[in-house]
Amino acid sequence: RKEVEQDPGPFNVPEGATVAFNCTYSNSASQSFFWYRQDCRKEPKLLMSVYSSGNEDGRFTAQLNRASQYISLLIRDSKLSDSATYLCVVIPMEYGNKLVFGAGTILRVKS
Amino acid sequence: DVKVTQSSRYLVKRTGEKVFLECVQDMDHENMFWYRQDPGLGLRLIYFSYDVKMKEKGDIPEGYSVSREKKERFSLILESASTNQTSMYLCASSSGQSGQETQYFGPGTRLLVL
Numbered sequence: 001r002k003e004v005e006q007d008p009g010p011f012n013v014p015e016g017a018t019v020a021f022n023c024t025y026s027n028s029a030s031q032s033f034f035w036y037r038q039d040c041r042k043e044p045k046l047l048m049s050v051y052s053s054g055n056e057d058g059r060f061t062a063q064l065n066r067a068s069q070y071i072s073l074l075i076r077d078s079k080l081s082d083s084a085t086y087l088c089v090v091i092p093m094e095y096g097n098k099l100v101f102g103a104g105t106i107l108r109v110k111s
Numbered sequence: 112d113v114k115v116t117q118s119s120r121y122l123v124k125r126t127g128e129k130v131f132l133e134c135v136q137d138m139d140h141e142n143m144f145w146y147r148q149d150p151g152l153g154l155r156l157i158y159f160s161y162d163v164k165m166k167e168k169g170d171i172p173e174g175y176s177v178s179r180e181k182k183e184r185f186s187l188i189l190e191s192a193s194t195n196q197t198s199m200y201l202c203a204s205s206s207g208q209s210g211q212e213t214q215y216f217g218p219g220t221r222l223l224v225l
Contacts, residue, residue: 008151043201043216044154087153098169099214101146103153 001026003100004090010106017078021105023088024070032091033064033071037084038104044087047073078109114138115217117202123223130189132220134202142205143185144214145169145177147198154201160185161208192224 006023013019025033033050048055050062050071061074071090075082088102118133136143142161146154146169156169158177166177174196178186185204189196199221203214 004153043218045216046213098156098159099154101154103151 002102003027003092004088004102006086006088006102006105008103008105010108012108012110013078015078015080015109015111017109018074018076019078019107020072020074021086021088021107022070022072023102023105024068025088025090025100026069027090027092027100028066028069029093030069030090031093033062034089034099035060035062035071035073036087036089036101038087039084047086075107078107080109080111083107083109115202115204115215117200117217117220119220120218121221121223123225124189124192125225126191126193128189128192128224130192130222130224132187132189132200132202132222134185134187134204134217135183136185136202136204136215137183138204138206138215139182140204140206140215141182141208142212142214143179144203144205145175145185145187146201146203147171147196148201148219149198157187192222194224196222197224198222 035047036044037047038044054063059076063072085104115136144159145157160179176188202217205212205214
């Protein structure tokens with residue numbers, strides 16, 4: 001079983017739609033969680049950290065469910081510019097600051 | 112702005128060649144990382160370094176070595192390139208040790224081994 005699993009998609013949604021991605025992780029000792037965004041043929045960039053209480057940044061909401069070992073990303077009012085691959089990232093406690101990446105979920109927002 | 116640069120965007124090499132991939136960061140970050148990214152597999156950590164002259168193996172170090180002689184520079188070396196090392200190689204850097212720090216990535220080097 002992969003340490004971090006994501007639905008690869010693609011998720012094809014119209015502009016203005018709300019879309020959500022889930023990501024599951026296998027190591028229950030994982031301590032830190034992030035969503036990175038990667039545009040086509042570009043490098044990954046941090047989108048947002050995921051906090052235990054959940055957190056919001058504009059149209060983006062991240063949630064953590066430790067009991068079920070998954071994190072989620074909700075995007076409201078999708079824009080064309082949101083089209084990208086969204087990478088779920090986990091740091092297991094014993095790894096220090098080594099990141100474990102999911103393979104990514106592709107989002108395509110269409111007009 | 113943090114800047115991480117990689118020496119080449121595209122490289123074509125032949126099987127058996129020695130390949131050097133260079134990465135430089137300009138933010139005085141302690142930590143530097145080399146990943147490879149393959150479709151369906153995501154980013155996998157090859158090697159990382161927490162300090163000058165220090166290196167640790169990641170998840171897939173076989174066939175690779177690294178060098179960190181200066182804080183700002185982290186080199187990935189393929190001693191004898193093989194076709195299964197065709198991939199996108201991404202370098203990253205971060206500061207601190209808490210695990211919460213953002214990793215900043217370079218633009219990547221797309222390596223093709225023939």
